Every structure is written in structure tokens, then in C-alpha cells.
Amino acid sequence: MKKVTVSILVGLAKFFSGATVRWVDCQPDTCQRIYFANHTSHVDALILWASLPRRIRNVTRPVAAKDYWDGGPIRRYIASVFNACLIDRNEVSRRNSPVDMLLQEMGDKFSLIIFPEGGRSPDGELGTFKSGLFYLGKKRPDLELVPVFLDNMNRVMPKGEVLPLPLLTSISIGAPIWLEPGEGKTEFLERARHSILKLKES
Amino acid sequence: MSRLVAFLFDTSQFSGPSMTLLGGNLLVLAVLFAVGRYLRKQSESMIDPAVIRSFDRRIVGWIAILVILVLALMVNRTFTLVFFGFLSFWALREFITMTPTRRGDHRTLFWVFFLFTPLQYFLVALQDLSFLPNLPNRERFAELFIFIIPVYASLFVAGRIAFADDAKRYLERIAKIQFGLLICVFAISHAPALLYLEPLRTFNAEANAWEIWTTGTTTGLLLYFVIIVQISDLLHFVWDRMAGRHVIAPSINANRTWEGLTGSACCTLVIGMFIQAVMPITPFQIVGSGLMACLISVMASSGSMTMSAIKRDRGVQDFGTLVQGHAGILDRIDSICFAAPIFFHVTRFFLATQHVPGNGVQ
Numbered sequence: 346m347k348k349v350t351v352s353i354l355v356g357l358a359k360f361f362s363g364a365t366v367r368w369v370d371c372q373p374d375t376c377q378r379i380y381f382a383n384h385t386s387h388v389d390a391l392i393l394w395a396s397l398p399r400r401i402r403n404v405t406r407p408v409a410a411k412d413y414w415d416g417g418p419i420r421r422y423i424a425s426v427f428n429a430c431l432i433d434r435n436e437v438s439r440r441n442s443p444v445d446m447l448l449q450e451m452g453d454k455f456s457l458i459i460f461p462e463g464g465r466s467p468d469g470e471l472g473t474f475k476s477g478l479f480y481l482g483k484k485r486p487d488l489e490l491v492p493v494f495l496d497n498m499n500r501v502m503p504k505g506e507v508l509p510l511p512l513l514t515s516i517s518i519g520a521p522i523w524l525e526p527g528e529g530k531t532e533f534l535e536r537a538r539h540s541i542l543k544l545k546e547s
Numbered sequence: 548m549s550r551l552v553a554f555l556f557d558t559s560q561f562s563g564p565s566m567t568l569l570g571g572n573l574l575v576l577a578v579l580f581a582v583g584r585y586l587r588k589q590s591e592s593m594i595d596p597a598v599i600r601s602f603d604r605r606i607v608g609w610i611a612i613l614v615i616l617v618l619a620l621m622v623n624r625t626f627t628l629v630f631f632g633f634l635s636f637w638a639l640r641e642f643i644t645m646t647p648t649r650r651g652d653h654r655t656l657f658w659v660f661f662l663f664t665p666l667q668y669f670l671v672a673l674q675d676l677s678f679l680p681n682l683p684n685r686e687r688f689a690e691l692f693i694f695i696i697p698v699y700a701s702l703f704v705a706g707r708i709a710f711a712d713d714a715k716r717y718l719e720r721i722a723k724i725q726f727g728l729l730i731c732v733f734a735i736s737h738a739p740a741l742l743y744l745e746p747l748r749t750f751n752a753e754a755n756a757w758e759i760w761t762t763g764t765t766t767g768l769l770l771y772f773v774i775i776v777q778i779s780d781l782l783h784f785v786w787d788r789m790a791g792r793h794v795i796a797p798s799i800n801a802n803r804t805w806e807g808l809t810g811s812a813c814c815t816l817v818i819g820m821f822i823q824a825v826m827p828i829t830p831f832q833i834v835g836s837g838l839m840a841c842l843i844s845v846m847a848s849s850g851s852m853t854m855s856a857i858k859r860d861r862g863v864q865d866f867g868t869l870v871q872g873h874a875g876i877l878d879r880i881d882s883i884c885f886a887a888p889i890f891f892h893v894t895r896f897f898l899a900t901q902h903v904p905g906n907g908v909q
Contacts, residue, residue, distance in 0.1 A: 503653060506653050511636070513641065513644040
């Protein structure tokens with residue numbers, strides 16, 4: 346049953362977004378990765394996930410906000426279908442750290458899709474990054490941190506709309522980055538942010 | 548059940564001449580394709596490789612459109628309509644993707660994509676959908692397709708965006724959406740609508756009187772239209788390359804010349820007469836067929852020029868490169884979008900008989 350839903354959702358996402366995927370200086374691989382992308386629309390995670398090749402999709406889990414995706418049976422079902430890790434944006438504490446939770450969910454098999462801005466940008470501009478990406482990179486230096494630029498998604502389904510438009514979008518996946526030895530948090534986050542901006546121009 | 552089966556598979560629409568014409572045309576395309584391939588292998592100093600590439604793309608595009616069209620026609624004319632419907636949908640999404648819209652346009656665009664586009668095609672098909680329950684005044688409903696977009700949809704777009712409370716560039720935004728709908732949906736739907744333009748009359752020169760056209764079907768009319776557009780497109784390209792001296796509008800399209808326009812119009816006139824003389828698949832007279840072909844050629848050029856102008860305005864090279872990797876549907880059908888409604892209406896004006904959509908019930 347879930348398989349059917351997956352193919353329907355993937356088909357719908359591909360049809361609606363007409364997404365072209367460009368692998369720029371990066372090849373599809375099932376090794377453990379963190380895809381970090383700019384966030385402008387609710388459909389971002391779904392479209393990015395659907396556009397990955399099937400074998401990669403099977404080991405990739407989007408990270409989504411619990412307050413949205415846990416609200417109501419349909420959203421909860423969709424989140425379970427694409428195997429999302431839900432994190433609580435409201436109750437972040439040292440004891441209840443989302444980073445540790447994510448690392449646990451990843452195990453040694455899964456890759457993650459995260460949106461380091463922490464929420465959707467209202468105007469489509471890339472905002473500042475939350476520190477989660479830095480800690481993920483620090484605790485698991487073996488992970489490839491892969492920048493992804495999503496273009497035109499905010500027109501497919503802008504903040505506050507429920508119905509998507511079938512406009513053409515594109516997904517650019519860039520060269521992986523790692524945390525350099527001795528690199529500070531702000532420095533690294535700025536570099537990560539810049540790697541997405543660079544994809545925008547390429 | 549048997550009604551549904553009869554509805555689904557109807558190959559009776561193909562006549563001998565239209566098959567010959569189609570076969571001949573595909574053969575010519577195949578030869579041209581081979582020529583393109585051959586030229587590509589020659590040294591680059593002789594011919595600009597970009598020219599060959601664009602020539603190749605043109606040919607491949609036309610082969611694809613013709614093959615899909617014939618497959619759709621072989622099943623049933625409703626399938627042809629569905630094919631054009633998807634073409635419209637794709638063209639419209641390219642058009643709107645290229646056009647900057649604002650948040651306030653979102654819901655308007657939703658209705659444009661999911662209500663007006665399917666509705667337009669549904670209305671064209673209406674008189675055919677015999678398994679639907681009987682509508683009173685089916686003809687009255689069917690004729691809606693001629694004005695539902697220019698009247699209802701364009702007013703809806705203007706009104707709905709006003710209701711969305713965003714005045715910035717209001718006039719510009721509604722104009723863009725209306726024009727997209729007009730070109731990509733309204734105009735293109737007139738090509739498959741040719742199939743539903745029956746019964747037509749034809750002039751019998753021997754008896755010196757009008758009679759109902761029975762020697763061919765409207766499938767022939769659509770094939771004639773598509774093939775003439777495509778021949779004119781290719782001839783335009785060839786004339787531009789061989790004899791082009793005076794560019795029509797350099798800031799719009801540096802390749803299109805007056806020589807190409809007149810050359811292709813004259814050549815298609817002759818080819819139109821030739822087709823009707825050898826393989827009569829239309830209800831036109833020989834001279835009429837030539838004039839129609841000439842008209843199609845001029846309208847096809849105008850359509851391409853208009854699309855070039857839109858592209859320059861938006862600063863894109865090809866609709867296809869808008870988002871990397873997409874085959875630009877708008878690039879391929881730019882020559883149909885002006886020619887289809889004009890060909891449809893001229894044919895309807897001269898040759899339609901009573902029970903034709905838009906003609907009213909007599």
C-alpha cells in the first residue's frame with residue numbers, strides 16, 4: 346500500500362514541479378550524506394526527495410518540522426510515506442537535542458535532507474543558517490555535506506497557499522563540503538550558505 | 548459498452564490520399580534528417596555547427612509531433628484532442644514559468660491551469676462524448692469553446708487578481724496571464740478543433756454549385772494544416788540561409804528575413820496547390836488550397852516572430868533553456884499558435900455548414 350502511495354506522490358511531485366535535476370560537481374551515490382537546501386515552500390522536501398534516483402531515495406530521509414507534519418492524519422501519513430524524521434522546533438534543549446536525535450535516526454545507513462534556515466523564507470531569499478548543520482558535521486566528520494539549490498519552488502506553492510501550481514523548477518546539487526579542522530561555527534555556516542548561493546549562479 | 552468501443556477505435560478517418568501525403572512527408576523529413584547528420588560530420592569551416600544543430604532540432608521536433616499526431620489520430624479524434632491538450636498545458640507552464648508573477652496571482656493561475664485549460668478542450672470534444680448523458684442544446688454548449696477564453700477567462704483573470712489586493716504592476720500581470728492563456732490554450736486548441744469542423748461544404752465546379760464535402764474527412768484537414776505549417780517552417784529556414792539579405796527586425800530575431808518570409812509564402816502557395824491537385828485531401832479548390840497554404844505560411848511566420856519578441860522581452864534565448872534540460876515545447880509550436888485559429892476561422896467562414904460549433908443551431 347505504501348509503495349503505491351510513494352509512486353503516486355513521486356509521480357505527482359515530478360509532474361507538478363517539472364523538476365530538472367542537475368548534478369554539478371557531484372555524482373549520485375548511496376553513501377551517507379546530508380543534503381542541505383534552501384527552503385521556500387512546503388513541497389521542497391517532497392520534490393527534492395522525489396527527484397533523487399530511486400536507490401538513493403530509499404536511503405534518504407527528509408527532516409521536517411513536527412509542528413507542521415504531525416498536524417492531522419493526512420500530513421502524518423505523507424510524512425510516514427517518505428520516511429521523514431520529524432523534529433520538534435519548539436522544545437529544543439540540551440537534553441532534547443535534535444542533532445543527537447537525527448544522528449541516531451541516520452544510523453550508518455541513511456542520508457538526510459535538511460533545511461538549515463530552520464523555516465521557509467518568505468521572499469525566496471536565502472536566510473541565515475541555524476547551527477544544526479555545523480554540529481552534524483562536527484559529530485560525524487565522515488558525512489558528505491552536499492549543498493542543494495532549489496529554484497522556483499516558492500512559485501509552485503508559496504507560503505500560505507494550499508494548492509500547488511505546475512510550474513517548472515530546477516534542483517542543482519553541488520560539490521560536497523566538510524568541516525575544516527579548526528573552523529569556527531559562524532565561518533563554516535557562512536561557507537555552507539555560500540555554497541548554495543554559488544549553485545544559484547552556476 | 549459497444550458504444551464506448553466504437554468511440555475508442557475509429558480508424559475510418561484516414562483516407563488514401565492523406566496516408567500518401569503523410570508517408571511522403573515523413574520520407575522527406577527522414578531525408579532532411581539524414582542530410583543534417585551528414586552535414587554535421589563535415590568540417591566546421593564549411594557550415595556553422597550551430598546552424599546544423601538548430602536545423603536538426605527543428606526536424607526532430609517535427610518528426611516527433613507528426614508521429615504522435617498520427618498515433619493519436621489512429622485511435623480516435625478525442626485522443627488527438629487530449630494530445631493537444633497536454634501540449635497546451637506544457638506550453639502554458641513554460642510561458643508562466645518565464646513570466647514573473649506575484650503572490651497575488653497564485654490562485655488565479657491555479658484556475659487558469661486546472662479549470663480553463665481542461666474546460667477549453669472539454670468543450671471542443673463535447674459534441675463527440677456520446678457516452679455522456681444527453682445535454683439539452685449540446686451544440687449551444689459546444690460553441691462555447693470559441694469564446695470562453697477571450698470572454699469569460701480574460702475577465703475572470705482581471706477580476707480575480709483585483710480581488711487578491713495587490714496593485715503592483717496590475718495591468719502588466721493580467722495582460723501576461725491573459726496572453727499566455729490566449730496563445731497556449733485558446734489558439735492551439737483550434738488545431739484539433741479542425742477535426743470537429745464538419746460537415747463542410749465544397750464547391751463543385753462542374754455542377755457550378757455547393758455540395759456537402761464527402762470525398763475526405765477532417766483528419767485530412769488537420770494533417771494538411773500541420774504539414775503546411777511544417778513545410779513553411781523549413782522553407783523559411785532554408786530561404787533565410789540561402790537568400791536572406793534584409794533582416795525584418797534585428798532586435799527581435801536576427802535570423803528571420805523578408806526573403807525568407809516571401810520565399811516561403813510563395814513556395815508554400817505552390818506546394819498547397821500541388822497537394823490539392825495530386826492528393827485532394829481538403830475541401831478547397833486548387834487555387835483556394837494554394838491561398839490557404841500561403842495564409843498559413845504568413846501566419847506561422849508571424850507567430851514565430853511574436854514568440855521571439857516575447858523571448859527577447861523576457862531575456863531568454865530559447866524557451867527550452869529556461870530551466871535546464873527541458874525541451875522547449877513553446878519553441879516547437881510557436882508557428883502553430885497564430886496559424887491555427889486563423890486557418891480554422893477562414894475555413895469555417897467559407898465552408899462550414901449548419902451544425903458546426905459556433906455556427907448556431909439553425
